[in-house]
Amino acid sequence: MGDYKFAKDKLAEALSGLTDYEVFAPAAVGDVLRFKVVEDPASVSLDYDNTTVPPKELMFPQTETLFKYRLGQTDIEPTVPDASAKRAVVGIRPCDALAYTIVDNLYGWDFPDPYYQQRREATTLVGLACSDPCANCFCPSVGGAPASEKGLDALIFDLGDAYYVKTLTDKGEEFAKAAGLEAAGDAEAKAAAKQGEEALGKVQRSIDTAGIPEHLPELYDDKFWEQFSDRCLSCGICTFLCPTCHCFDIQDESEGFDSRRARMWDTCMFAEYTRHTSGHNPRPTRKERTRNRISHKYSYFPEKFDVIACVGCGRCINNCPVNIDIVDILEKSKQAGAKEAKTA
Numbered sequence: 001m002g003d004y005k006f007a008k009d010k011l012a013e014a015l016s017g018l019t020d021y022e023v024f025a026p027a028a029v030g031d032v033l034r035f036k037v038v039e040d041p042a043s044v045s046l047d048y049d050n051t052t053v054p055p056k057e058l059m060f061p062q063t064e065t066l067f068k069y070r071l072g073q074t075d076i077e078p079t080v081p082d083a084s085a086k087r088a089v090v091g092i093r094p095c096d097a098l099a100y101t102i103v104d105n106l107y108g109w110d111f112p113d114p115y116y117q118q119r120r121e122a123t124t125l126v127g128l129a130c131s132d133p134c135a136n137c138f139c140p141s142v143g144g145a146p147a148s149e150k151g152l153d154a155l156i157f158d159l160g161d162a163y164y165v166k167t168l169t170d171k172g173e174e175f176a177k178a179a180g181l182e183a184a185g186d187a188e189a190k191a192a193a194k195q196g197e198e199a200l201g202k203v204q205r206s207i208d209t210a211g212i213p214e215h216l217p218e219l220y221d222d223k224f225w226e227q228f229s230d231r232c233l234s235c236g237i238c239t240f241l242c243p244t245c246h247c248f249d250i251q252d253e254s255e256g257f258d259s260r261r262a263r264m265w266d267t268c269m270f271a272e273y274t275r276h277t278s279g280h281n282p283r284p285t286r287k288e289r290t291r292n293r294i295s296h297k298y299s300y301f302p303e304k305f306d307v308i309a310c311v312g313c314g315r316c317i318n319n320c321p322v323n324i325d326i327v328d329i330l331e332k333s334k335q336a337g338a339k340e341a342k343t344a
């Protein structure tokens, strides 16, 4: 596809050209950085590490109405989003774009989910390559990279005074034209490739995932899990801030006769998540819930969809209030698995 560039002080101008799109970019909301609709292009800055809240909420909102109805009547009013209403997400990090490609498996599996899929189809993903990965990033261990193109329509590189934009799909080309970007040359493309290589060398953490999906089930009843779960607070932060976590609950709500069925984020780290109406809970303690979180990402999901459901963004490590560290758990699970194999 194409190579483009624009001067850094022309960012607002480029965003202003996207009149056919609803544009999302990182914005500070209190102490939290998350993607918001751009109201004022001049307020947008692409000078950030990564958003606190991943952009999964743009495809799978924290709370969303599935349909409306009136009590006592049989008609329903579906609220499926309009796939022709174009959206552009500008500045998404490569790990978060990769996360969409993983979650796509679930929402297109036994029942294609029109709410998620319509938004995906309507959205152009314009990435921002990482030049300085965070201390807990481990994206190369799980199929990513600081300048990974997977799942993106275009990728922006910050080259100092200017941005270089590499378009990767027709949607990306359309974005570049609408934003009025100028053509870039070989020099910018080479500088971007060099930056990507250097950033890869700066990733500090890693985990060799070979064998993990197979050996985690062997640790199902192992005491191994308690060394981490004992200090877990069941706060759910690790899952709510994870770009690949996708658990939800469905509830009906009424105000008078006006009613709606809504879907909202839930987390397998809450005791209520698996509590049955009978009162029985198959995951009664934090041990079972921690085991499920890790096993779902690194064993059950790969078994079903042939891909690990983690992109190594490091958010669960950075934000866990008691420093539970997924890389550490995985590393220790390998040692525990090796011990089990020896005693078997």
Ligand code: SF4
Binding pocket: 231, 232, 233, 234, 235, 236, 237, 238, 239, 269, 319, 320, 321, 322, 323, 324
């Ligand atoms: S963020 Fe930490 S304390 Fe909170 S549920 Fe996750 S592992 Fe437990």
Ligand code: SF4
Binding pocket: 238, 241, 242, 243, 244, 245, 297, 309, 310, 311, 312, 313, 314, 315, 316, 317, 326
């Ligand atoms: S499990 Fe942790 S490191 Fe992996 S994608 Fe989720 S938040 Fe990021």
